[in-house]
Amino acid sequence: MPRGSQVSQVKIYEVSRVYGSDNVCGVLRVSVRPFSFLGDVVVESGEVRGVGSVARSVLVVPALVGSTVGPYVLYALGKRDLAPKALITRSIDPTLVAGCVLANVSLYRLVSNAVDFNELKALEGLDACVEDNKLRVGLLR
Numbered sequence: 001m002p003r004g005s006q007v008s009q010v011k012i013y014e015v016s017r018v019y020g021s022d023n024v025c026g027v028l029r030v031s032v033r034p035f036s037f038l039g040d041v042v043v044e045s046g047e048v049r050g051v052g053s054v055a056r057s058v059l060v061v062p063a064l065v066g067s068t069v070g071p072y073v074l075y076a077l078g079k080r081d082l083a084p085k086a087l088i089t090r091s092i093d094p095t096l097v098a099g100c101v102l103a104n105v106s107l108y109r110l111v112s113n114a115v116d117f118n119e120l121k122a123l124e125g126l127d128a129c130v131e132d133n134k135l136r137v138g139l140l141r
Contacts, residue, residue, distance in 0.1 A: 015135050018100075026057045027058070029058070079103075
């Protein structure tokens with residue numbers, strides 16, 4: 001849903017902080033499918049295949065796949081100021097944590113496995129803020 005469209009309410013999702021800031025806000029970006037930082041990300045532009053630019057966004061993805069090179073790709077995005085401000089996913093592994101630490105990206109785990117990623121995708125482009133272990137999405141400003 002693009003900015004300016006009517007949103008009847010703010011959608012709220014429960015998250016758990018793994019690393020980083022307690023309060024993060026940015027434009028919502030969503031991938032409905034798992035992706036790999038190695039192969040699905042263009043480091044020079046911060047573009048993710050099927051998502052677009054994730055620079056300074058709140059990025060929500062079901063899971064990440066790939067190799068141990070992923071943290072270095074995330075680090076490279078961070079060095080170029082093209083990394084997301086926050087990454088929210090269902091599945092956390094040590095390499096993802098390492099990449100978020102290297103790139104200074106706040107990392108959160110979705111608490112519910114029942115999150116509808118197509119519903120979230122429909123909200124893409126709206127404001128998203130994480131605070132008090134809640135992801136709030138809507139016209140927040």
